[in-house]
Amino acid sequence: MTNATATAIAAGVRRGDVTARRVTEQSLRRIADVNPAINAVVDSLAARALARADRLDAAIRAGQDVGPLAGVPFAVKNLIDVAGVPTLAGSLINRDRPPAARDGALVRRLEAAGAILVGTLAMGEYAYDFSGRNAHYGACRNPHDPSRMAGGSSSGSGAAVAAGMVPLALGSDTNGSIRVPSALCGCFGLKPTYGRLTRAGSFMFVASLDHLGPLARSAADLALAYDAMQGHDPDDPACADRPVAPVSGLLARGADGLRIAVADGYFARGADDDALGAVARVAAALGATARIEIPEAARARAAAFVITASEGGNLHLPRLRARAGDFDPETRDRLLAGALAPAAWYVQAQRFRRWYQDRVCALFRDVDIILAPSTPCVAPQVDQQTMVIDGQTVPVRASLGIFTQPISFIGLPVVNVPLKSAGGMPVGVQLIAAPWAEDRALRVAAELEARGICAAPIAEIAHA
Amino acid sequence: MAFDASAYLDQAAGLMGIEVDDAYRPGVIENLDRLAAVARLVAEFPLPDDVEGAPVFTA
Numbered sequence: 001m002t003n004a005t006a007t008a009i010a011a012g013v014r015r016g017d018v019t020a021r022r023v024t025e026q027s028l029r030r031i032a033d034v035n036p037a038i039n040a041v042v043d044s045l046a047a048r049a050l051a052r053a054d055r056l057d058a059a060i061r062a063g064q065d066v067g068p069l070a071g072v073p074f075a076v077k078n079l080i081d082v083a084g085v086p087t088l089a090g091s092l093i094n095r096d097r098p099p100a101a102r103d104g105a106l107v108r109r110l111e112a113a114g115a116i117l118v119g120t121l122a123m124g125e126y127a128y129d130f131s132g133r134n135a136h137y138g139a140c141r142n143p144h145d146p147s148r149m150a151g152g153s154s155s156g157s158g159a160a161v162a163a164g165m166v167p168l169a170l171g172s173d174t175n176g177s178i179r180v181p182s183a184l185c186g187c188f189g190l191k192p193t194y195g196r197l198t199r200a201g202s203f204m205f206v207a208s209l210d211h212l213g214p215l216a217r218s219a220a221d222l223a224l225a226y227d228a229m230q231g232h233d234p235d236d237p238a239c240a241d242r243p244v245a246p247v248s249g250l251l252a253r254g255a256d257g258l259r260i261a262v263a264d265g266y267f268a269r270g271a272d273d274d275a276l277g278a279v280a281r282v283a284a285a286l287g288a289t290a291r292i293e294i295p296e297a298a299r300a301r302a303a304a305f306v307i308t309a310s311e312g313g314n315l316h317l318p319r320l321r322a323r324a325g326d327f328d329p330e331t332r333d334r335l336l337a338g339a340l341a342p343a344a345w346y347v348q349a350q351r352f353r354r355w356y357q358d359r360v361c362a363l364f365r366d367v368d369i370i371l372a373p374s375t376p377c378v379a380p381q382v383d384q385q386t387m388v389i390d391g392q393t394v395p396v397r398a399s400l401g402i403f404t405q406p407i408s409f410i411g412l413p414v415v416n417v418p419l420k421s422a423g424g425m426p427v428g429v430q431l432i433a434a435p436w437a438e439d440r441a442l443r444v445a446a447e448l449e450a451r452g453i454c455a456a457p458i459a460e461i462a463h464a
Numbered sequence: 465m466a467f468d469a470s471a472y473l474d475q476a477a478g479l480m481g482i483e484v485d486d487a488y489r490p491g492v493i494e495n496l497d498r499l500a501a502v503a504r505l506v507a508e509f510p511l512p513d514d515v516e517g518a519p520v521f522t523a
Binding site: 193194195208238240296298299302303305306309317320321324325329332333334336337338339340341344345347348349350351352353354355357410411412435436 | 472473476477480481482483484485488491492494495496498499502503505506507509511512515516517518521522523
């Protein structure tokens with residue numbers, strides 16, 4: 001079952017074809033086998049997972065309905081609380097925090113639907129990262145080529161799914177941290193609308209921009225997990241009080257009736273042939289010939305950059321004062337600079353966000369889905385610092401997010417769909433929808449998957 | 465007037481109660497320069513007076 005989707009596992013467990021214990025054991029074994037080469041899993045929670053699997057199997061034998069995610073192993077980025085484990089958020093400093101008293105809200109919701117938490121996952125320190133590098137715990141590596149980076153900051157989430165350790169993982173996305181590793185590792189990833197999924201019980205980064213969401217190997221799995229996690233939560237002040245809007249039953253509609261356009265201008269420059277070719281293949285498959293300009297996208301990225309530095313710097317101010325030497329150097333200097341930024345920059349960036357949101361949302365009167373690259377290229381080498389895009393030498397870490405940042409800035413829902421590049425490495429395309437229209441992005445993802453345009457095969461990994 | 469990130473760092477770090485180790489100074493100055501360049505893109509964009517940053521942002 002290690003290569004099965006969450007949907008297939010849940011169906012098998014619910015029917016009694018396979019036990020939750022067996023599925024959980026297989027997931028734990030795959031983690032033990034391949035994690036040394038990939039470094040995606042931080043804590044393997046075998047005792048907890050197996051105890052829960054046994055309870056679930058007993059409930060199934062007793063004829064109870066254990067939920068739509070029955071027996072599905074999943075793992076979470078280690079900024080989401082797991083009872084009894086310190087929430088490290090990729091840092092050394094958080095080792096001094098007491099273990100979390102209870103599971104984060106989304107862990108509770110997934111487990112209430114029958115899923116089984118098997119581990120916590122690697123990430124760039126405090127989520128301020130697009131590479132998956134980590135000075136404290138080592139880089140998380142790309143399962144499709146371990147000499148390359150997994151992408152970040154939800155590096156372990158993308159890598160664990162692509163490596164077949166778990167069929168489902170949770171990540172966070174402030175500026176692209178679900179979509180970048182999904183694209184580089186070759187997974188389906190959903191960054192829902194800002195405010196859709198609760199962030200309660202997480203060690204977050206930039207409250208104005210933070211989202212949580214699922215990564216998986218099929219659009220149906222994203223939908224299944226997303227449906228189980230929806231719903232208002234007063235413990236997250238940004239969580240919208242909206243009715244649950246299940247999407248799983250809508251996927252069969254595919255792209256039928258949806259108006260789809262390709263993002264032009266900013267999103268058609270600064271990317272290589274792999275990235276732009278993937279967009280072209282998706283557009284051709286969907287018959288999308290229209291092109292649309294998202295206005296002031298470069299400025300939107302700049303404003304997201306300023307808000308991230310300022311809020312991140314403020315959040316970590318006590319730690320920057322007391323323990324600057326214990327930060328990852330790649331994180332520390334940016335947070336220190338952000339902590340010193342004048343208020344006028346931040347306020348202007350927040351006001352620009354409103355202006356930009358009004359302009360971009362107006363585009364959705366004429367279009368339902370906008371296509372854009374997820375990253376400018378396939379996964380660079382783990383330690384690579386610069387790359388050449390469009391004839392320009394640019395820094396790898398910041399540049400990986402150039403196409404994701406202007407979208408999450410105003411909270412639009414996005415699905416990353418995975419394609420294979422000419423060289424064999426995964427490459428991703430963003431399916432961007434209007435606020436609260438996750439269903440449309442997921443429908444298009446499901447159609448592209450059904451037609452074989454997009455796929456998330458498990459990586460073959462050499463292990464001892 | 466040109467932005468002097470080194471002088472700004474001394475003043476702002478003092479104001480914020482952060483002691484920046486000499487070993488980190490070059491990296492912080494580099495990041496302040498980058499942040500200033502990026503912020504300029506945002507700051508130079510004229511916004512109407514009635515555009516408010518929402519205290520609670522709703523997508």
